[in-house]
Amino acid sequence: MNLTFYKYQGTGNDFVVLDNRNQDLELSREQVAFLCDRRKGVGADGLMLLQPKEGFDFEMVYYNADGRPSSMCGNGGRCLVAFAQFLGVVEDQAYFLAADGPHQAYLKDGLVHLQMRDVDTIEDLEDACFLNTGSPHYVKQVPALKELDVYAEGRAVRYSDRFKAEGTNVNFVEHQPENKLFVRTYERGVEDETFSCGTGVTAAALAASRAGYTSPVQIEVLGGELQVSFEQEDGQFKNVFLIGPAVQVFHGEINL
Numbered sequence: 541m542n543l544t545f546y547k548y549q550g551t552g553n554d555f556v557v558l559d560n561r562n563q564d565l566e567l568s569r570e571q572v573a574f575l576c577d578r579r580k581g582v583g584a585d586g587l588m589l590l591q592p593k594e595g596f597d598f599e600m601v602y603y604n605a606d607g608r609p610s611s612m613c614g615n616g617g618r619c620l621v622a623f624a625q626f627l628g629v630v631e632d633q634a635y636f637l638a639a640d641g642p643h644q645a646y647l648k649d650g651l652v653h654l655q656m657r658d659v660d661t662i663e664d665l666e667d668a669c670f671l672n673t674g675s676p677h678y679v680k681q682v683p684a685l686k687e688l689d690v691y692a693e694g695r696a697v698r699y700s701d702r703f704k705a706e707g708t709n710v711n712f713v714e715h716q717p718e719n720k721l722f723v724r725t726y727e728r729g730v731e732d733e734t735f736s737c738g739t740g741v742t743a744a745a746l747a748a749s750r751a752g753y754t755s756p757v758q759i760e761v762l763g764g765e766l767q768v769s770f771e772q773e774d775g776q777f778k779n780v781f782l783i784g785p786a787v788q789v790f791h792g793e794i795n796l
């Protein structure tokens with residue numbers, strides 16, 4: 541089968557994006573993993589389908605690079621909104637359904653503003669915390685992030701007794717001056733460090749609010765800059781927005 545695909549990236553988190561509006565695509569786990577393979581396929585951290593959904597502008601179906609369906613992807617959601625605008629499915633606002641429920645989004649000044657789910661609990665662990673921003677995130681503050689072996693440290697947490705069954709994404713966070721964070725993430729389902737993780741930086745920003753960080757938090761990731769804004773009321777986080785660029789890098793055809 542000859543498949544037309546689009547390649548997107550949001551601060552270096554990259555995706556194969558497919559237009560499935562006529563709902564004729566049924567991909568196996570092996571096919572998704574092949575498309576995400578950086579040597580034999582197109583190469584990406586994940587793959588997304590844009591497809592119709594009653595009551596929404598579209599539905600987002602997301603797979604991790606391992607070929608398995610996944611929970612919410614924040615950078616992927618932002619890229620899919622940009623793709624929907626490119627296709628003419630939306631203008632500068634979108635209302636779509638994803639794995640963790642409905643999302644509003646809007647495009648302004650070249651950035652995609654994606655509303656993330658509300659967060660009502662942050663679980664304190666020994667020297668970290670755990671919260672779900674549409675995907676599960678372990679968040680640990682570290683003093684010197686540049687030198688950290690994120691792959692080894694992240695993998696150890698992801699495969700620890702607590703997390704080995706369901707997995708978790710693992711975020712290491714360095715607090716910087718002027719309400720800024722530097723975040724690096726080991727991603728479940730990619731099983732490696734990615735250049736950015738949208739639900740991850742959202743988790744890091746909400747966790748940092750307990751150390752005095754205020755909305756909007758500026759976040760540096762390996763692949764660029766993101767912003768997270770939120771409202772907070774007795775430990776509940778609402779109106780959470782992940783803001784950043786989403787770029788269509790190229791499109792092509794591949795034999796599947």
Ligand SMILES: N[C@H](CCC[C@H](N)C(=O)O)C(=O)O
Nearest residue numbers: 613614615675728737738739
């Ligand atoms: N790997 C994540 C999903 C993608 C999250 C990330 N790419 C983002 O931008 O939120 C998981 O399995 O929970």
